[in-house]
Amino acid sequence: MGLISNGTTLLDAGALDSGIATGAMTLIKTLTASSSATLSFVHGASSVVFDGTYKEYQFHFVNMHPASNDVNFQFNVSIDGGSNYNVAKTTTRFTVLHSEDDSSHAALAYEANRDLAQGTGDKIIMNGVGNVADESCSGLLHLYEPASTTFVKNFEVRGIQNRSDNTSEDAFGAGYINTTSAVNAIIFKFGSGNIDTGTIKMYGIK
Numbered sequence: 001m002g003l004i005s006n007g008t009t010l011l012d013a014g015a016l017d018s019g020i021a022t023g024a025m026t027l028i029k030t031l032t033a034s035s036s037a038t039l040s041f042v043h044g045a046s047s048v049v050f051d052g053t054y055k056e057y058q059f060h061f062v063n064m065h066p067a068s069n070d071v072n073f074q075f076n077v078s079i080d081g082g083s084n085y086n087v088a089k090t091t092t093r094f095t096v097l098h099s100e101d102d103s104s105h106a107a108l109a110y111e112a113n114r115d116l117a118q119g120t121g122d123k124i125i126m127n128g129v130g131n132v133a134d135e136s137c138s139g140l141l142h143l144y145e146p147a148s149t150t151f152v153k154n155f156e157v158r159g160i161q162n163r164s165d166n167t168s169e170d171a172f173g174a175g176y177i178n179t180t181s182a183v184n185a186i187i188f189k190f191g192s193g194n195i196d197t198g199t200i201k202m203y204g205i206k
């Protein structure tokens with residue numbers, strides 16, 4: 001039996017409605033880090049579905065805590081089932097900052113030095129994540145129609161963290177993966193050192 005609110009079905013047969021016109025939001029896979037070098041979702045491996053079954057894929061990352069201090073949380077994608085994570089991307093990023101002690105703050109600003117211009121390297125999601133007990137980053141990555149063989153793959157990311165300098169950072173990123181080949185794998189990692197703890201959930205949206 002489904003859960004219905006104001007005439008809208010929110011939960012039915014294990015699928016959660018995202019509130020977006022595209023339809024049901026289905027949990028595909030949950031990965032939990034424990035001193036892990038990387039966390040990756042590869043189509044066809046470990047029950048992962050990462051193909052044309054869904055129009056949009058969401059990756060919810062929760063309390064990603066690095067083993068090393070002051071490192072970047074980042075991602076990359078593959079078109080060959082995870083053999084290589086090196087697809088060209090053009091991206092943009094902007095942030096707003098506020099320190100714990102209220103001594104400094106920064107208005108919304110574009111971060112050109114965090115961008116990629118047809119770069120094949122990792123895309124930074126969060127910058128300067130700290131590794132003390134109360135520091136981590138959380139957020140959401142949207143990837144649209146990765147299985148398309150007609151269009152490039154658009155993505156957007158939103159994240160929040162307590163940085164290594166005790167500053168709250170609200171970060172916004174977006175861009176496109178510049179390939180008309182199907183993207184079928186994605187990897188998350190810190191720029192240096194392991195992922196000490198953290199959870200990433202992969203959802204598909206029809």
